Amino acid sequence: xxxxxxxxxxxxxxxxxxxxxxxxxxxxxxxxxxxxxxxxxxxxxxxxxxxxxxxxxxxxxxxxxxxxxxxxxxxxxxxxxxxxxxxxxxxxxxxxxxxxxxxxxxxxxxxxxxxxxxxxxxxxxxxxxxxxxxxxxxxxxxxxxxxxxxxxxxxxxxxxxxxxxxxxxxxxxxxxxxxxxxxxxxxxxxxxxxxxxxxxxxxxxxxxxxxxxxxxxxxxxxxxxxxxxxxxxxxxxxxxxxxxxxxxxxxxxxxxx
Ligand SMILES: C[S@@+](CC[C@H](N)C(=O)[O-])C[C@H]1O[C@@H](n2cnc3c(N)ncnc32)[C@H](O)[C@@H]1O
Numbered sequence: 001x002x003x004x005x006x007x008x009x010x011x012x013x014x015x016x017x018x019x020x021x022x023x024x025x026x027x028x029x030x031x032x033x034x035x036x037x038x039x040x041x042x043x044x045x046x047x048x049x050x051x052x053x054x055x056x057x058x059x060x061x062x063x064x065x066x067x068x069x070x071x072x073x074x075x076x077x078x079x080x081x082x083x084x085x086x087x088x089x090x091x092x093x094x095x096x097x098x099x100x101x102x103x104x105x106x107x108x109x110x111x112x113x114x115x116x117x118x119x120x121x122x123x124x125x126x127x128x129x130x131x132x133x134x135x136x137x138x139x140x141x142x143x144x145x146x147x148x149x150x151x152x153x154x155x156x157x158x159x160x161x162x163x164x165x166x167x168x169x170x171x172x173x174x175x176x177x178x179x180x181x182x183x184x185x186x187x188x189x190x191x192x193x194x195x196x197x198x199x200x201x202x203x204x205x206x207x208x209x210x211x212x213x214x215x216x217x218x219x220x221x222x223x224x225x226x227x228x229x230x231x232x233x234x235x236x237x238x239x240x241x242x243x244x245x246x247x248x249x250x251x252x253x254x255x256x257x
Contacts, residue, residue: 009143014210
């Protein structure tokens with residue numbers, strides 16, 4: 001038995017972010033697997049469908065919705081719990097590929113943003129392939145990540161000249177501003193970790209970037225952090241979910257290149 005899938009990065013919220021390469025890939029797929037999971041799942045599922053309707057021309061395809069198991073709450077044997085959960089998720093994907101896709105068909109996972117940034121699809125497919133229960137071939141089409149979309153909307157670069165780029169999570173930032181960079185991009189911040197950062201810092205924040213609901217705020221962190229918290233709460237209340245990220249930057253020393 002052989003299965004073939006394409007992992008397609010669809011950009012982070014604006015159907016115009018879909019690349020020509022992604023459109024070509026969409027037009028060779030017969031089955032789209034749509035996960036019922038995560039933040040704003042109804043809105044994200046809607047966007048995936050909209051993308052298919054807008055860009056696929058003159059061919060039949062089907063959508064297969066699937067549920068993934070809920071992530072277990074941290075417990076005393078945390079890593080064991082995570083392992084068991086990952087195992088369950090892999091089994092769901094494996095079953096989908098076996099039961100919902102034919103030998104002569106191509107399937108696709110439409111990944112929000114880019115598949116290389118905080119997304120589990122490639123890791124799951126790699127695990128399934130290495131289990132060897134069937135032959136699995138897959139390709140990856142890159143997408144415009146929310147990181148690029150955020151930087152573009154704020155018209156800023158992520159790095160200083162010749163310096164590293166760091167992308168991290170709100171959970172990591174809560175341990176403090178990383179000490180080996182001057183600029184850090186933060187995703188997946190559920191608890192306003194930016195509030196715990198002291199010092200002279202600039203923030204470029206964006207929620208629902210690229211969509212009609214986009215909100216952008218720029219300023220000195222200590223001056224705008226309460227406003228961002230207020231906007232976040234109000235937006236979460238209004239939409240029932242929020243996707244936001246931000247770039248924190250230490251101001252450049254005078255004369256630095
Ligand atoms: C699970 S990660 C997926 C990232 C995705 N693979 C990418 O390339 O953007 C989800 C996080 O991405 C960020 N994010 C995704 N879409 C966003 C958007 N349209 N505006 C702002 N942040 C976004 C948020 O920090 C969110 O918590």
